[in-house]
């Protein structure tokens with residue numbers, strides 16, 4: 001059996017140094033080492049998300065869904081939320097909010113598309129909303145929305161702008177403070193490239209003031225229970241509300257250390273170049289991309305393989321050493337697969353992925369011009385990474 005690289009949409013391409021730092025130290029959550037790892041990770045999350053010191057960062061157990069559900073902490077009873085969804089993960093807000101005493105309306109785009117900015121703005125202008133949810137990169141399709149442009153168009157009409165950056169933060173640009181985002185959240189295992197197990201959030205001063213309202217949250221994910229502890233960590237101390245994901249926090253700290261060395265600018269450029277090369281290779285092999293051309297992300301790509309047994313295709317790719325993700329969007333589920341090119345993605349992974357795809361297509365009996373995808377990708381990569 002060949003060893004495999006993981007180009008799933010999350011966890012994605014792994015880095016052994018980052019993963020193994022989760023298990024190396026046999027340390028508890030009351031150790032000074034843990035306090036330091038939390039403080040550093042909280043501060044670095046703020047950096048990576050472009051959130052300044054007016055934002056409160058949180059790291060809580062769970063992952064992206066836990067971070068999403070914890071956002072209910074900021075919503076007063078009977079508040080009205082606009083859910084803007086471009087796919088399965090935007091839809092998740094409906095599943096969450098329907099468990100709480102809040103009202104919501106949904107604007108839902110077709111697969112591969114996004115709700116236009118002017119439609120979001122028009123709805124918020126008319127609707128008297130307290131909050132809006134946006135998904136920077138929709139993982140079910142690879143659609144990326146222009147968060148900066150949308151936030152600037154809607155800012156006057158809504159109190160809380162909430163951005164799910166689970167499939168983007170750490171690989172795409174996020175400037176929470178400059179763009180006036182109230183809450184931006186992510187998970188440890190995606191573009192930050194650490195072990196799974198933690199949800200991360202940064203909340204603006206006005207979001208934090210909403211924690212004065214009576215809570216409609218449950219217990220574990222009520223951020224009122226975590227806020228004081230996060231402040232303690234930030235000022236060099238520690239604290240306990242529920243056991244934190246200790247190993248994941250050490251792994252996160254190692255990710256952030258490497259991100260700091262690489263710089264976010266270089267990391268964003270690396271993601272952009274690798275994703276462009278991948279898409280170029282895919283199109284050269286005659287395959288289509290799910291996301292509309294102006295909405296393609298640097299972290300996730302959905303690829304159509306029409307009239308094919310996708311499970312067989314994925315198995316054939318796996319046998320060649322690369323694991324991709326199946327399609328999940330209900331409109332197109334059986335017609336595509338998804339690729340995560342985020343976190344520790346490198347040019348060599350792109351070439352390996354295209355090689356596995358070429359081989360898997362041949363297994364399905366498809367004709368592909370030999371090495372065409374790889375050569376097209378190589379041209380893009382050479383331009384981007386030449387000294």
Ligand code: PMP
Pocket residue numbers: 010062063064065066089135137138139164165166167187
């Ligand atoms: N939002 C987005 C955009 C996601 O991609 C995911 C995970 N695929 C989630 C939320 C949920 O995160 P988790 O699986 O870590 O709970």
